[in-house]
Amino acid sequence: xxxxxxxxxxxxxxxxxxxxxxxxxxxxxxxxxxxxxxxxxxxxxxxxxxxxxxxxxxxxxxxxxxxxxxxxxxxxxxxxxxxxxxxxxxxxxxxxxxxxxxxxxxxxxxxxxxxxxxxxxxxxxxxxxxxxxxxxxxxxxxxxxxxxxxxxxxxxxxxxxxxxxxxxxxxxxxxxxxxxxxxxxxxxxxxxxxxxxxxxxxxxxxxxxxxxxxxxxxxxxxxxxxxxxxxxxxxxxxxxxxxxxxxxxxxxxxxxxxxxxxxxxxxxxxxxxxxxxxxxxxxxxxxxxxxxxxxxxxxxxxxxxxxxxxxxxxxxxxxxxxxxxxx
Amino acid sequence: xxxxxxxxxxxxxxxxxxxxxxxxxxxxxxxxxxxxxxxxxxxxxxxxxxxxxxxxxxxxxxxxxxxxxxxxxxxxxxxxxxxxxxxxxxxxxxxxxxxxxxxxxxxxxxxxxxxxxxxxxxxxxxxxxxxxxxxxxxxxxxxxxxxxxxxxxxxxxxxxxxxxxxxxxxxxxxxxxxxxxxxxxxxxxxxxxxxxxxxxxxxxxxxxxxxxxxxxxxxxxxxxxxxxxxxxxxxxxxxxxxxxxxxxxxxxxxxxxxxxxxxxxxxxxxxxxxxxxxxxxxxxxxxxxxxxxxxxxxxxxxxxxxxxxxxxxxxxxxxxxxxxxxxxxxxxxxxxxxxxxxxxxxxxxxxxxxxxxxxxxxxxxxxxxxxxxxxxxxxxxxxxxxxxxxxxxxxxxxxxxxxxxxxxxxxxxxxxxxxxxxxxxxxxxxxxxxxxxxxxxxxxxxxxxxxxxxxxxxxxxxxxxxxxxxxxxxxxxxxxxxxxxxxxxxxxxxxxxxxxxxxxxxxxxxxxxxxxxxxxxxxxxxxxxxxxxxxxxxxxxxxxxxxxxxxxxxxxxxxxxxxxxxxxxxxxxxxxxx
Numbered sequence: 001x002x003x004x005x006x007x008x009x010x011x012x013x014x015x016x017x018x019x020x021x022x023x024x025x026x027x028x029x030x031x032x033x034x035x036x037x038x039x040x041x042x043x044x045x046x047x048x049x050x051x052x053x054x055x056x057x058x059x060x061x062x063x064x065x066x067x068x069x070x071x072x073x074x075x076x077x078x079x080x081x082x083x084x085x086x087x088x089x090x091x092x093x094x095x096x097x098x099x100x101x102x103x104x105x106x107x108x109x110x111x112x113x114x115x116x117x118x119x120x121x122x123x124x125x126x127x128x129x130x131x132x133x134x135x136x137x138x139x140x141x142x143x144x145x146x147x148x149x150x151x152x153x154x155x156x157x158x159x160x161x162x163x164x165x166x167x168x169x170x171x172x173x174x175x176x177x178x179x180x181x182x183x184x185x186x187x188x189x190x191x192x193x194x195x196x197x198x199x200x201x202x203x204x205x206x207x208x209x210x211x212x213x214x215x216x217x218x219x220x221x222x223x224x225x226x227x228x229x230x231x232x233x234x235x236x237x238x239x240x241x242x243x244x245x246x247x248x249x250x251x252x253x254x255x256x257x258x259x260x261x262x263x264x265x266x267x268x269x270x271x272x273x274x275x276x277x278x279x280x281x282x283x284x285x286x287x288x289x290x291x292x293x294x295x296x297x298x299x300x301x302x303x304x305x306x307x308x309x310x311x312x313x314x315x316x317x318x319x320x321x322x323x324x325x326x327x
Numbered sequence: 328x329x330x331x332x333x334x335x336x337x338x339x340x341x342x343x344x345x346x347x348x349x350x351x352x353x354x355x356x357x358x359x360x361x362x363x364x365x366x367x368x369x370x371x372x373x374x375x376x377x378x379x380x381x382x383x384x385x386x387x388x389x390x391x392x393x394x395x396x397x398x399x400x401x402x403x404x405x406x407x408x409x410x411x412x413x414x415x416x417x418x419x420x421x422x423x424x425x426x427x428x429x430x431x432x433x434x435x436x437x438x439x440x441x442x443x444x445x446x447x448x449x450x451x452x453x454x455x456x457x458x459x460x461x462x463x464x465x466x467x468x469x470x471x472x473x474x475x476x477x478x479x480x481x482x483x484x485x486x487x488x489x490x491x492x493x494x495x496x497x498x499x500x501x502x503x504x505x506x507x508x509x510x511x512x513x514x515x516x517x518x519x520x521x522x523x524x525x526x527x528x529x530x531x532x533x534x535x536x537x538x539x540x541x542x543x544x545x546x547x548x549x550x551x552x553x554x555x556x557x558x559x560x561x562x563x564x565x566x567x568x569x570x571x572x573x574x575x576x577x578x579x580x581x582x583x584x585x586x587x588x589x590x591x592x593x594x595x596x597x598x599x600x601x602x603x604x605x606x607x608x609x610x611x612x613x614x615x616x617x618x619x620x621x622x623x624x625x626x627x628x629x630x631x632x633x634x635x636x637x638x639x640x641x642x643x644x645x646x647x648x649x650x651x652x653x654x655x656x657x658x659x660x661x662x663x664x665x666x667x668x669x670x671x672x673x674x675x676x677x678x679x680x681x682x683x684x685x686x687x688x689x690x691x692x693x694x695x696x697x698x699x700x701x702x703x704x705x706x707x708x709x710x711x712x713x714x715x716x717x718x719x720x721x722x723x724x725x726x727x728x729x730x731x732x733x734x735x736x737x738x739x740x741x742x743x744x745x746x747x748x749x750x751x752x753x754x755x756x757x758x759x760x761x762x763x764x765x766x767x768x769x770x771x772x773x774x775x776x777x778x779x780x781x782x783x784x785x786x787x788x789x790x791x792x793x794x795x796x797x798x799x800x801x802x803x804x805x806x807x808x809x810x811x812x813x814x815x816x817x818x819x820x821x822x823x824x825x826x827x828x829x830x831x832x833x834x835x836x837x838x839x840x841x842x843x844x845x846x847x848x849x850x851x852x853x854x855x856x857x858x859x860x861x862x863x864x865x866x867x868x869x870x871x872x873x874x875x876x877x878x879x880x881x882x883x884x885x886x887x888x889x890x891x892x893x894x895x896x897x898x899x900x901x902x903x904x905x
Contacts, residue, residue, distance in 0.1 A: 035852045042863035046695065062852035065863060073387045073595045081769045081851050095387070164581075166589040197496070197578045200585050203866040204575060210868065211677050212474040213494075227868070232677050317594070324407040327579065 032059045034261040037075075037082035039068040039089070039169075039248075044281045048086075051277045052268055059261050068092040068169045075099050075253055083256040084265055087283075089128055089169050089248045090309040091316070097121045100251035103263055107270040115247065115286050122251035123270050126222075126283040129246065129302070130174050132237040133206055133224045138215040145216065148181055148239045152190035160196040161205045161214040166320050168202035174218050175319055176312040177244045180305065185319070189326050198327065210234055221296055225282035228295040236296065244307030247286060353813060358730055361721055365739045368776050372754035373742075379601035379757055387595035389757065398602025402586075408603075411581040416610065418501050418573075418582060419566040425506040426513045426562045427555065433510075433656055434517025436649035441639045448653055449518060450889040455660045456511045457884050458667075459843045459858050461571030462877055465865055466663035467504050468576060469676055471495040476679050477662070496578040504572050507660040509562045516558035520551035526637045549625050556622035560745065563614050567607065568747025570844065583607050584749045597757050604750040615745055664881060671874035688875035696860060696876060703857040703880075706771065707839035710778035715832045717779065718786025719824065723816055726794040727802070744784040748844035751781060756848050769851025777845045782838065786831030793827035794820075826894070833891045837884045 038045050045063035052061065066074070068088050074080035075096045088096070097117055104120035115124035134144055138159070145151060151160060163171035178187045192198070197214070199205055206223040208214045210232035224236040250269060252262040268274055275287035282293045292298050383395035402408045437448050455463075470477040473494045482491045495503070524547065532542045570584035577585070583603060590599040640646070670676055674683030692700075721740060725733045743751055755777050759767040767773035801823070805815040821828075843858040850859055857876055864873035 037852070041867040042860070043867055043869065064850070064852040064855065067592045069387075069592045069595050073389075073597075076387045077389055079389075079768060164589070166593045167585075168593070199578070200574045200581065200588060201866070203868070207868050208468075208472075211468070211472065213468065213472045230675060230677075230868070231682075232675070320594070321405075324405065327407050 030058045032258065032261040032264075034059050034061045034084065034258050034265055035082040036061060036063045036084045036086055036265070037071055037080055037253075038063060038065050038086040039071055039092075040065065040087035040283075041281075044087070044277075044283075047281055048269070048274070048277050051273060052265065055268060055273065056264060059264065061265075072096050078255060080253060081257070082253060083258045083262040084250060084252055084269075086250045086269075087125065087248050088122075088250070089173070090124075090246060091173070091313045092169060093122050093249050093251070094309060094313065097251075099254050101254040101256070101259070101262075103252055103266060105263070105270050106267045110287070110289075111270070115249075117251075122249045123266070124247040124249040124286045125269065125274065126248055126278050126285050127246060127299075128170060128173075128220045128222070128248050129238075129284060130170065130177065130218055130243050131221045131224060132216060132239060133209055133219050133227070133234055134216045134237065135209050135212050135214075136233045136235050137212055144235075144237055146237070146240050148178065148187060148241050151196075151216075151218075152187065152194050154194065156194060156216060158195035158197075159215040160191070160194065161208050161217045162191070162196055162198050163202040163205050163219075164198040164200055165323055167200045170202055170220050172316060172320065173244060173246060173307075173312065175323055176315065177305075177307065179315070179319060180244070180307070181241060185322055185326065188323055192323075192326050206234075221284065222282040222293065225293045225295045229282065238297070238302055240303060242303035242305040245304045246307055246309065353811075355730075357720060358724055358736070361717055362732075362736060362739075365736075365780075368755075369739060369742060369780050372751075372758035373746075375758045376601045376604055376750070376754040379598045380605040382598040382601075384594075385596050385598045389597060392598065398599045399606075401599060402602060402606060407581065408586055411583060411586050412606070414498065414577075414580050415567055415582040418498065418505065419563050421502045422505040422509060422566040423559050423563045425502065426510040427559060429506065429510045429656055430513025430558070431517045431551075431555065433514050433653055434519075435521050436652055437514075438518050438521035439637065439639055440645050440649035441641045442646055442649050442653070446889070446892045448657070449515070450885065450892045451657055451661065452514050452518075452653075453511050453837075453888060454664055454881070454885065455508050456565075457837055457841055458508075458663060458877065458881070459571065459841050459861060460508060460569050461575070461843065461862055462667065462865060462873060463508055463663045464504060464572045464575035465870065465873075466666040466670075467495055467500070467572075469666055469670075470662055471500070472576075474679065479679060495576050497576075498580050500576045501572055501580065501582075504576060505566050505569060508572070509565050510656070510660065512561045512565070513555070513558045516554040517551060520554040521547070522637060524550045524637070530638070552625040553622050556618045560615060560618045564611055564745055564747055567611065568749050568844070570749060584747070587749050587753060591753065597753070600753050601757060604747075604753050607747055607750055611745055611747065667874045667877045667881070669874075670870055671878045674871055675868075676870055685871070688871040691872060692875055692879065696857065699855050699857045699860045700879075702854055703840060706774050706778065706854070706856065707836055707842075710775045710782065710839055711832050711836040713775070714779055714783045714786050714835050715828055718783045718831060719790045719821070719828050720816070721783070722787045722790035722794060723820060723824075726791050727799065727820075728812075740787050741784055743781045748781070751777070752845045752848040755780075755845070759849075768849055769854060771854055773849050774846060774854055774856075777849060778839050778842065781845060782835040785834040785838075786828060789827040789831030789834075790824050793824045797823055829891060829894075833887055837887055840880055840884060 036045060036048075042063075042065050045065060049061045049063060053059070064082070069092065071080075071085055071088055072092045072095060074082075075085060076099055078099065085096070085100070100117075100121040102117075102119040102121050105123065108116070108120060111123055116122065132145060143155075145153070145156065150156070162174070165172040165175040175188055178191075179185060181187055199208070202219070205214075205217040206219045206227060209217045210227045210230075212233070221236060224234060227234045250266065252259065252266060256262055272287065272289045275285040275290045278285045279290050279293050284292050284296065284299065380398055381394055381396065382398075383392040384397055385392050433452070436442070437445055437452075442448075469475055471494065472478065475495070478492060478494060485491060493499070528546050528550070529542055532546055537545070567582075568584060569582075570588065573580065573582045573585055583606070586603050587600050590596050590603060640649075670681055671688050672684055672686070673681035674685050675681065721736065724730065725737055755773070756768070759773055767776075802815050802819050805819045806812070810818070841858055842856075843862060846856055846859060847862065850856065857880060861873045861876050864870070864876070
């Protein structure tokens with residue numbers, strides 16, 4: 001009977017030894033460390049680290065991914081152990097700006113005023129534009145919706161999956177756009193009454209459409225391009241009224257442990273190297289040095305309407321509560 | 328006061344002090360260490376949560392926001408929240424009932440009917456609860472969704488009859504998936520109870536001329552009611568705390584954990600999340616009370632000096648029925664595991680069938696998951712070893728020494744068992760996240776501690792149950808011969824209760840390797856575990872990677888459980904007793 005314990009102990013020791021050695025090998029001679037906290041996907045962090053380490057092999061980077069709301073809580077509380085925040089939507093980035101470290105990186109001059117904090121606390125990296133994503137096996141030709149208002153059309157009854165605005169920042173952004181279109185929640189209500197399913201996780205909507213579980217969703221365009229890259233039968237359609245021009249960005253956490261490494265990372269990330277990776281994972285870089293992501297149309301082909309991130313932030317609590325009262 | 332008198336008084340005093348120092352405090356100290364640990368890491372977080380429930384709404388802050396009933400007002404004043412509450416109650420109760428309907432007959436069949444491969448059946452019959460529910464939910468979509476392979480196949484078969492089965496989304500789907508995930512609790516307990524029940528009682532009833540149904544109704548079933556009550560409660564608690572299944576297949580039917588996510592992740596309002604957690608605990612408390620009430624009317628002391636072999640049904644009909652029942656339940660409930668193993672060899676599964684055969688998912692494990700594998704094994708094994716030591720010493724003290732406050736200790740140890748995982752996590756987060764006195768988020772320590780808090784009950788219960796059946800005469804003999812209690816514990820009791828320690832530890836280790844609900848709120852960049860990576864991979868639609876990682880864990884877990892089940896005297900069900 002004691003054998004099992006002995007075996008467990010041996011296993012523990014072996015694993016410790018093997019992986020500690022593997023970890024040790026990864027580190028170069030001149031060591032620096034960096035922790036990135038991203039609201040993006042794990043594979044996106046991995047791609048960024050891989051590209052970054054090609055130029056800076058001496059900086060050992062660990063990463064973690066949290067919802068942007070969780071990132072906001074962590075940063076505002078000074079309770080994260082991370083150095084850099086990444087891919088944070090503007091509506092979360094602005095409230096945390098006071099807790100970010102002002103650092104004008106080497107690429108500062110390349111950024112227009114709307115794409116950066118005046119003191120350099122954050123820089124925009126990409127645009128989380130929202131678009132229709134539809135399954136090409138289920139919707140064809142004239143069946144594809146063209147306008148925001150089409151989502152309330154009875155022919156899509158029960159075919160639409162959206163994310164509940166209470167659980168996700170991008171889903172809230174969609175709600176705010178609908179609010180901007182009509183000045184009230186009448187459009188959101190009509191869509192909700194159209195048999196629409198509101199899932200509680202922003203990632204499961206696009207997955208369900210890719211699988212053909214639902215015909216249509218509204219999602220960030222990077223989800224469409226990555227699903228298309230993966231061979232899923234989906235396509236995008238930007239509603240004719242336009243979509244809100246939103247940005248997401250990155251910054252250094254004030255009081256972080258590895259400030260020097262964080263500065264090096266921001267210099268790299270805001271430059272062409274970072275933008276290339278952003279593009280390659282399917283996001284739309286704000287940098288004009290690289291093009292848009294694969295499969296998606298160029299920025300100047302897209303219709304936009306005004307998206308006021310500050311107003312969106314102020315109305316967040318009320319609109320979410322009002323929306324939930326409709327369900 | 329005369330000088331003489333005061334001298335006597337002084338003498339008595341010195342005597343008292345002497346006696347005080349002569350007393351053996353080792354027990355008290357060993358008793359106090361876990362109590363302090365529990366106070367800091369369980370009672371304090373729970374108290375903080377309770378207090379926070381009465382604070383004004385917080386926006387992305389852990390600081391004091393003023394006293395208010397706003398959280399409860401929001402809850403009871405919003406239709407969506409009330410609907411979620413009702414959904415939670417309906418789902419959890421239905422799942423509990425269905426689990427009993429499946430688990431009890433199956434437990435009876437495996438324990439009392441002569442069928443082959445019992446150890447394999449028992450080992451396979453625990454796997455459904457050991458997979459992260461999030462992954463399980465996705466596999467159910469692949470199987471039974473609108474475009475799911477099993478649904479399409481069944482509908483094709485049913486086509487001539489003009490019938491179609493609905494897709495999985497909604498209340499029915501949630502109840503089905505949770506039932507197939509949680510029935511093992513009832514099955515394992517029922518199996519343990521049916522095979523451990525005193526055979527003499529049934530034999531005497533039979534000798535006195537009672538028929539089979541009468542024996543079943545008046546002897547067999549009443550004897551297993553306590554086990555049944557305990558497992559039903561476990562199922563209820565798990566079902567009401569499950570976030571993954573409702574998130575993936577609940578559609579618009581939200582439940583309490585959904586609301587906790589809305590409050591914490593969506594609005595950054597830990598105070599509202601606490602209010603919801605408190606409501607959740609109140610419901611669980613009511614169910615616990617109901618369970619105690621029912622079980623207390625059916626508690627029997629049976630005296631079993633020797634363990635007699637239980638008579639098994641050997642008729643062809645009974646054996647056929649038992650085999651068919653077990654196979655049907657096992658096949659259906661293990662479909663997610665099968666799906667995952669198949670999926671792990673493919674690039675994607677977006678249509679009816681998986682496409683793009685590849686070994687890459689496994690090759691990537693070595694490239695991208697070595698750190699996570701190390702963390703998972705290191706954290707789980709460390710926590711398990713500590714649980715084993717802690718749990719068995721605690722059980723020994725409370726069971727054998729019965730010190731003052733044993734009831735309190737017992738309640739504190741068992742509390743995390745009946746508290747939904749989301750509630751414990753929110754409690755730990757509100758106590759140790761933010762700028763609290765102890766800031767532990769992101770450390771190995773907080774994960775090991777939270778694992779211990781949540782899992783010590785397994786070893787504790789397993790050992791306690793074993794000790795009550797163990798005649799203390801051997802221990803007494805050791806004590807009379809002059810051994811200290813700790814020596815007795817080490818040299819006499821531990822060897823006797825080893826099977827119980829092992830089964831409790833196995834339950835702890837296997838469930839910890841798959842732990843997600845606590846880890847996800849408390850992990851940091853350096854403490855990512857395999858289930859976290861699986862969760863992320865599922866989220867970004869990388870089912871291949873998620874499946875390969877899940878398969879590795881599945882194989883490790885199955886190997887551990889099967890090895891244990893082939894040993895004599897170990898019984899997983901004893902670690903779930905309340």
